[in-house]
Amino acid sequence: MGSISEFFQHLMNGLTLGGIYALIALGYTMVYGILKFINFAHGDILMVGSYIGLFTFNAIRGQQMGIWTIVAFFIAMIAGMLFSAVLGVLIERIAYKPLRRATRLAPLLSAIGVSFILSNTAAWAWGTKSRKLDYPFDNTPFTIGGVAITPHQILILVVVIIMMVSLKLFVDRSRIGKAMRATSLDQDTAKLMGIKADQIIAITFAIGSALAATAGFLIALEIKVYPSMGMMTGLKAFVAAVVGGIGNISGAMLGGILLGLLETFGVALLGIPYGMRDTIAFVALIIILLIKPEGLLGKVEKEKV
Amino acid sequence: MKKILVVLMIVAVMSGITLFANGQDEAVSEVKVGFIGPMTGDYGNYGDLISKGVLLAMDEKNAAGGIAGKVNIELVIEDSEGDPQKGLAGIEKLSSSDKIVALTGPVFTGVSFAVGERVQVEGIMMVTPSGTHKDITNIGDYVFRTVASDGLQGEVSGRYFHEVLGIDELGVLYVKNDYSQGLFEGTSESFEAAGGTVTIAETAQAGDKDFKTQLTKIKAAGPDAVYIPNYTAEMAQILEQASQLGLDIPFISGDGFSNPEIYQLAGDYTDGVIYVGPTQVSETDDYKDFVAAYTEKWGFAPDSFATNAYDAANILFAAMEKVYNETGKFDRTDIRDAFAATKDYSGVTGTINFAENGDLVAYQGVYKVNGTTPEYIGTYTVVDGELVEVTL
Known part of the structure; x- marks a missing residue:
């Protein structure tokens, strides 16, 4: 580790990465909170959303880079979010809902199946080659005290913060958010209180999937778009959700940021070989499961009778 | 149905x-x-x-x-x-x-x-x-x-980088596959034999998309140039992310750079890259x-x-x-x-012609990219440990 500026450079890189993990982890944690089930197709919904965003952006952005390309970028992001939201709800209806009363393993296996179907269909339909998402604006970095910051990183952080704050407000303050929390606490009682649980579950899937699409579209700027892009990112976001305390929205945010920083500094500061980088997340998962299985912010749940 | x-x-x-x-x-x-x-x-x-x-x-x-x-x-x-x-x-x-x-x-x-x-x-x-x-x-x-053979490519690259380009301290970012690792080993060996020092060698895995951690470390180490002997998909990511990190030193590469797809993937970031590759065909x-x-x-x-x-x-x-x-x-x-x-x-x-072991009898070409167009600099080979420019 050389200088202070190198430290802050790694910090910036880690925060951007962590913000993305957090955004994806939210989807896992929301679904788990309500259905007690891990949606393993979440990463692939992210991938489909990124493709849709990419296609939309390419179709409408025109040639010249300017204000319009920035507008087009956000339109494309919203298109990807909407498509993913609909896809997430459809998947829930077709592959998970019929299994809601089956053994807990059944929807999990169904989710893994959906994951393969989505990624293989994407590979078949769109090819396996990475596609470049063109920049919506000039990405020349500016330097503050030796730390290079790109407009993309700022874009990513700003969008991530907006999404997280509005989700937190939505869940804590709105009526639907209240219904979500009630459904999560006890589905049957919630139904007795007049909450349409199926509708709430659908909304949860829609929001989670839209957030995944946002994350996918944002990382597409950095890592391009390809059919297996959701795989590792999705898995790590899942780890982030567990580390933070699965089912807990603030926990997912904290877990995501922590994981991003851990991966960056683990390699840069602790001298973990780069080839082992992907294992950091999973070692963290095992440690947290051994020491604090409910996660950093998770509450110990009493067994319901 | x-x-x-x-x-x-x-x-x-x-x-x-x-x-x-x-x-x-x-x-x-x-x-x-x-x-x-x-x-x-x-x-x-x-x-x-x-x-x-x-x-x-x-x-x-x-x-x-x-x-x-x-x-x-x-x-x-x-x-x-x-x-x-x-x-x-x-x-x-x-x-x-x-x-x-x-x-x-x-x-x-x-x-x-x-x-x-x-x-x-x-x-x-x-x-x-x-x-x-x-x-x-x-x-x-x-x-x-x-x-x-990249045996020759490594020998020519290392000596060319030090003797002609005047690079004393070299940073390397290579992917852990046979191709990139082979070029890294061959080139750093001849680079150090010629009198230069490899000050930092960072690695990545095949299929990686994010190289920022390694590039940040390289930036901190401050070498004269960075050698990236990889395939186009990785090199495009590296060049792009290096620019995002403000890593403003020359990038040099090997024959993987001669696939024209690099200019679609990396666009203008290829400007100024020097690479050692196949000789230009007359x-x-x-x-x-x-x-x-x-x-x-x-x-x-x-x-x-x-x-x-x-x-x-x-x-x-x-x-x-x-x-x-x-x-x-x-x-x-x-x-x-x-x-x-x-x-x-x-x-x-x-x-x-083929040598006894099945190798092509060959020379190496050096190119410098201007914008997105590679320009031919010259043809080189190594004879008895000395870099020699040849005209075909």
Whole structure:
């Protein structure tokens, strides 16, 4: 580790990465909170959303880079979010809902199946080659005290913060958010209180999937778009959700940021070989499961009778 | 829905039968040659361009009546995706089921190692137009190449970087695969022998997209230049992210940079990159004809590996023709012997000879990218540990 500026450079890189993990982890944690089930197709919904965003952006952005390309970028992001939201709800209806009363393993296996179907269909339909998402604006970095910051990183952080704050407000303050929390606490009682649980579950899937699409579209700027892009990112976001305390929205945010920083500094500061980088997340998962299985912010749940 | 499926399946089976029947008609006099390369995925562009060099040579030969004017050549292509395991599955199929007489490819170094061991045991000759690791041809006498060994590339690169470019401290970011690691080792060895120091060597995994951690470390180490001997998908990411981190020092690379796809993937970030790669082919009429024919047939220009592949295929067909004329059949060992005996073959890349170990007798070219156009700087080789500029 050389200088202070190198430290802050790694910090910036880690925060951007962590913000993305957090955004994806939210989807896992929301679904788990309500259905007690891990949606393993979440990463692939992210991938489909990124493709849709990419296609939309390419179709409408025109040639010249300017204000319009920035507008087009956000339109494309919203298109990807909407498509993913609909896809997430459809998947829930077709592959998970019929299994809601089956053994807990059944929807999990169904989710893994959906994951393969989505990624293989994407590979078949769109090819396996990475596609470049063109920049919506000039990405020349500016330097503050030796730390290079790109407009993309700022874009990513700003969008991530907006999404997280509005989700937190939505869940804590709105009526639907209240219904979500009630459904999560006890589905049957919630139904007795007049909450349409199926509708709430659908909304949860829609929001989670839209957030995944946002994350996918944002990382597409950095890592391009390809059919297996959701795989590792999705898995790590899942780890982030567990580390933070699965089912807990603030926990997912904290877990995501922590994981991003851990991966960056683990390699840069602790001298973990780069080839082992992907294992950091999973070692963290095992440690947290051994020491604090409910996660950093998770509450110990009493067994319901 | 089920009915539609059944109908579709019947149609599929029927069309399969028709195709097969057609194949049988033509197969009266036919000989099969194999090709292994990445045809899909992030590395698909390498396989696409290179296989089309072989296909062009085959089509031209077949249009002229085939081998000895009567035997049609068929090329069986197996997709490796750049993965040695998939390459092994490919050679297994080509060898036992397709009964190929010789193999063109594999495209990648790692796959060439795996497949090379197999063809050596099976007694099928292979000629890679692009597998550059210096040890590939040491596998055995059935392994050839029509591309310069990176033993030479490493020797020229290291000395050129230090002696001509004046780089004293070199940073390296290479991917842990046989190709990149081979170039890293060869180049850093000769770079240090010439008097320079490799101050930081960072690694990445194949398929990685995020190189910011390594680049940040390299930036902090402050070398004079960064050597990135990787494939285009990774180099594009590295160049782009280096710019995002404000890493404003020269980037230098190897022959992987000669695939023109880099300019689509990385765009302007390629400006100023210097790379050591294949020598520039002198603009002979043969070469111009080849480029014109290739471009007309496929709609894009060949890269240097595709040009190597075209020569490899033509030398192979000549060897097969010689064997067929002499024996009336295609014996795998005879073809290998005839191929090895090639002398002063006049190909589109120039005059081709093979060294004792199956290596191409070759030189290295140095290029500097201006915007998105590589400009030729010169031709170099190493004689007795000294860097020598040669004129071809």
